[in-house]
Amino acid sequence: MARPPKRAPPPSGSKPTFDAHIGTLKALGAAAYLGADAGLASLHDLALLSGMYGLFAGFFHATALVDSEGIHAREFLQLLGPWMTAMMGELPGYAEKIDSGGHGLNVVSNLAMQATSLENILTATREQGVATSLLAPLLDLFRKRDSAGHGDEDISGVFELIRRRSGAGT
Structure with a gap:
């Protein structure tokens, strides 16, 4: 590119x-x-x-x-642009939680709630006849993390599911 x-x-x-x-x-x-x-x-x-x-x-x-x-x-885009710009302000907090492993600290909207929200978005997506292929994998990660007992933590914890582990090649 x-x-x-x-x-x-x-x-x-x-x-x-x-x-x-x-x-x-x-x-x-x-x-x-x-x-x-x-x-x-x-x-x-x-x-x-x-x-x-x-x-x-x-x-x-x-x-x-x-x-x-x-x-x-x-x-x-007149609505989405400012919204996404505002959401970029969340990244420093997520970076801190990723670096410290403190996904349970200062949680405003926990992973279980975020998973429900994403399920609702995907339901609306299907009802509108729009493909779910971009967001469905993210919901799978939310559910996996929630099922492992981390539903009360922040969504930053999803990072733990995708990061490279010692000795892991993939």
Whole structure:
């Protein structure tokens, strides 16, 4: 996928080489050094794209729902854009819970409630004749985590189901 202007991936590899070219890298928007492992730049690039595709999937699903009633994407985006921007504000809290493992701390809307909400969204999706294929796998993860006794925790706990475990290859 082509990158937006000034959005080159942050570099990794030789620190002296990075330091020698910091001015050029800043001009490209890539002034953050990721470490000596040259593969870290590619890994971060893929992870950034993964986040982008998740965002796009949410946009496509939400837009398909309102499109089922004849509402145009540009019209709906006037509501969805600010909503998604506001939801981005939740990410630092999720990052803290992921890093600390504290998925049960400061829970506002627990996983069991979120699973019920997502079930309702998927029911409405089916009733509107819209494909459930983008959100159904997320509900499966919510249910799995809830069934394992974590329904009172935050949805950030879903991370524990998808993260790589020591010795795991997949």
